[in-house]
Amino acid sequence: MLGGVVDETGKILRSHRRDTPPEGGAALNQIIADVISELLTTHDAESIGISAAGLVSSDRETMLGAPNIKDWDGVNIAKSIFDICGARAIVENDANSAAWAERVYGVGKGAENLIMITVGTGVGGAAIVDGNLLRGANGTGAEFGHMKVVPGGELCGCGIRGCFEKYSSGSALMRHAREAINKDPTSANGLLARGNGTVEGLLGAHITQAACEGDQIAINALATTGDWLGAGIATLAMLFDPAIVVIGGGVVDAGELLFEPARKAMMREMPFAGKHPVPKLVAAELGNSAGLVGAADLARN
Ligand SMILES: [Zn+2]
Known part of the structure; x- marks a missing residue:
């Protein structure tokens, strides 16, 4: 699990890597919230995005199905993280996130x-x-x-x-x-x-x-x-x-x-x-x- 602070030019100012817990679900949400809290100690973020592997609902909060992560199906990740650390985040599918990055900053500019x-x-x-x-x-x-x-x-x-x-x-x-x-x-x-x-x-x-x-x-x-x-x-x-x-x-x-x-x-x-x-x-x-x-x-x- 990789977290980071990204500026408007797409530059990663600081990053933080943690292992994804095999038990997934609540344990994973806790680690995501911990990383967000840690990054917020040094940087003021205007917005927070989470890139996640699986089917993400159009509400940009809920994981409809995550085949490779345990106990994440149907979980409102954004709410869970808000409840833990008070930060508001949106959730996006990982392939969508990667494509968007390539389009704005990468080979598809x-x-x-x-x-x-x-x-x-x-x-x-x-x-x-x-x-x-x-x-x-x-x-x-x-x-x-x-x-x-x-x-x-x-x-x-x-x-x-x-x-x-x-x-x-x-x-x-x-x-x-x-x-x-x-x-x-x-x-x-x-x-x-x-x-x-x-x-x-x-x-x-x-x-x-x-x-x-x-x-x-x-x-x-x-x-x-x-x-x-x-x-x-x-x-x-x-x-x-x-x-x-x-x-x-x-x-x-x-x-x-x-x-x-x-x-x-x-x-x-x-x-x-x-x-x-x-x-x-x-x-x-x-x-x-x-x-x-x-x-x-x-x-x-
Ligand atoms: Zn298939």
């Missing part, structure tokens, strides 16, 4: 139409449409990760089969790599050595690093992930007509090993190919601080 895809454990999505962040009627708009791309496909944590994130997330990258390793274990020795010799020990960062050093299994796993990403982006490009598509998450460290297959798949799957301009695919610039900076800026508005 000034873009009126932009979509962002955050590749992590799952796939986060956000859309800025004609200059405004798309929230939808209930706050749950632009959840691209749960767009169905394979009818009857892999079962997703959301309860539905064949979601985009089951094929194009960091977890999917690991699955693509594992499948290749199981098919041909002997040629995977070099890759496996990076994760203590076992498939279970391998991390996404190992795959990216191995690919950058020429490991063919890792390169193929990234290409498969990039292919799924690009194919999904072709559909999203028809829906949102963005000028740029920002891709975030640790996987962008792989650079062209991910972007080239993604661009190729986007062009291959693009409806009405050649008849309309296509979006630029670019890597996010602000990294792990994007959510922090974006939530702070959204709280100002």
Whole structure:
């Protein structure tokens, strides 16, 4: 959990990191409130924004569903924090916060139409449409990760089969790599050595690093992930007509090993190919601080 003081230029003046408690819920709200109180001892904040992973209600206070955090479903986070420390905060979805930061301060500076895809454990999505962040009627708009791309496909944590994130997330990258390793274990020795010799020990960062050093299994796993990403982006490009598509998450460290297959798949799957301009695919610039900076800026508005 990262907290910080952010000025009007997007600069982080002070930051404070704490572990997310595994018990989630009230314990997590307590830690957020503690960090806010601590930051307020040195800086006067005009507004407070919280970037949170999950479905955030359009009231900008309540977590409708948080698949990766325990006991946060249905919790009014803003009220809970106000009750603990007296500070008023608004809550935004983490992908929305990151996209907003990239649009105001990062690689999408000034873009009126932009979509962002955050590749992590799952796939986060956000859309800025004609200059405004798309929230939808209930706050749950632009959840691209749960767009169905394979009818009857892999079962997703959301309860539905064949979601985009089951094929194009960091977890999917690991699955693509594992499948290749199981098919041909002997040629995977070099890759496996990076994760203590076992498939279970391998991390996404190992795959990216191995690919950058020429490991063919890792390169193929990234290409498969990039292919799924690009194919999904072709559909999203028809829906949102963005000028740029920002891709975030640790996987962008792989650079062209991910972007080239993604661009190729986007062009291959693009409806009405050649008849309309296509979006630029670019890597996010602000990294792990994007959510922090974006939530702070959204709280100002
Ligand atoms: Zn899903």
